[in-house]
Amino acid sequence: MADTKIITALDFPSKKEAFEFLDKFSEPVYVKIGMELFYKEGPEIIQKIKERGHEIFLDLKLHDIPNTVKSAMRNLASLDVDMVNVHAAGGKKMMAAAIEGLEEGSRGGKRPLCIAVTQLTSTSPEMLKDELLIERDLAETAAHYAYMAKEAGLDGVVCSVHESKKIHSVCGEEFLTVTPGIRPAGSSKDDQVRIATPAYAKEQGSNFIVVGRPITQAEDSVEAYRKIREELK
Ligand code: C5P
Numbered sequence: 001m002a003d004t005k006i007i008t009a010l011d012f013p014s015k016k017e018a019f020e021f022l023d024k025f026s027e028p029v030y031v032k033i034g035m036e037l038f039y040k041e042g043p044e045i046i047q048k049i050k051e052r053g054h055e056i057f058l059d060l061k062l063h064d065i066p067n068t069v070k071s072a073m074r075n076l077a078s079l080d081v082d083m084v085n086v087h088a089a090g091g092k093k094m095m096a097a098a099i100e101g102l103e104e105g106s107r108g109g110k111r112p113l114c115i116a117v118t119q120l121t122s123t124s125p126e127m128l129k130d131e132l133l134i135e136r137d138l139a140e141t142a143a144h145y146a147y148m149a150k151e152a153g154l155d156g157v158v159c160s161v162h163e164s165k166k167i168h169s170v171c172g173e174e175f176l177t178v179t180p181g182i183r184p185a186g187s188s189k190d191d192q193v194r195i196a197t198p199a200y201a202k203e204q205g206s207n208f209i210v211v212g213r214p215i216t217q218a219e220d221s222v223e224a225y226r227k228i229r230e231e232l233k
Contacts, residue, residue, distance in 0.1 A: 004207060006029070006211055007210045008031050009180075009210055010031045011034060014037070024221055028052075028172060029225070031057070032212075046079045050079075058081040058181050059167050061085055062084075062085070063089065063094075065094070066094045070098065070150070071091065071101060073097075077102045077105025077111065082112055083112055083114075084115075084192065085116065085117055086098050086114065087116070092151060095116065097151035099230055102114055113176065114158060115157055115158055117143040118146055121193065144158070146167050147171060149171075158170075158174025158180070159179060160181055161201045164177040164201070165179075177206050177207050178202075178207065178210060181194055181196060181197040184197060185197050
């Protein structure tokens with residue numbers, strides 16, 4: 001069974017709340033920093049969190065012409081983050097350019113993992129057909145985008161736990177699946193629709209689970225984190 005790692009979503013408005021949260025932990029954790037926090041605090045917050053020994057998934061979902069994505073990725077790699085992402089809808093050339101930029105920016109060191117967003121969970125079947133004019137269904141487009149990502153040299157995709165097995169069967173076991181929508185048994189669903197427990201995510205082969213509110217909003221965040229870690233053993 002997959003060795004499943006926890007990525008905690010640092011969905012906080014500013015560094016104040018983010019560091020108050022991280023201060024509770026005496027051990028290194030893998031965190032996801034999204035647009036909200038990064039656009040407020042800039043690269044400095046990345047450096048500070050890395051100095052404390054945490055790993056970082058910088059979730060900025062790049063999508064632009066290949067040359068621009070390559071240059072942007074060169075700069076992101078120089079921040080020493082551990083994982084970044086792009087929209088697969090930018091195409092194979094753009095994804096391959098992302099990898100080139102990351103390799104250049106890593107200057108011979110470890111390149112950050114690069115994963116693709118296939119279809120956002122906010123995209124409905126109606127939207128796909130009526131707004132984006134895509135006739136194939138959501139699952140088929142997501143699987144096709146995942147395969148394109150693999151062909152472009154990316155390391156994996158963000159997907160639902162329920163798609164993890166299919167993606168591994170299409171793209172190979174070593175192709176990473178990063179899965180949000182995780183809720184330990186008994187915790188609030190919040191606004192997530194299709195949820196899964198950490199144990200089920202592991203069983204389905206998720207390589208990383210992304211967990212936000214069940215940890216960040218818990219009365220005892222460290223205890224909530226450790227319980228999930230135990231469930232994954
Ligand atoms: O609080 P919660 O566990 O729902 O947070 C999940 C995290 O994963 C959030 O940062 C959310 O934006 C992100 N995410 C998601 N669903 C996706 C892609 C990302 O919930 N399809």
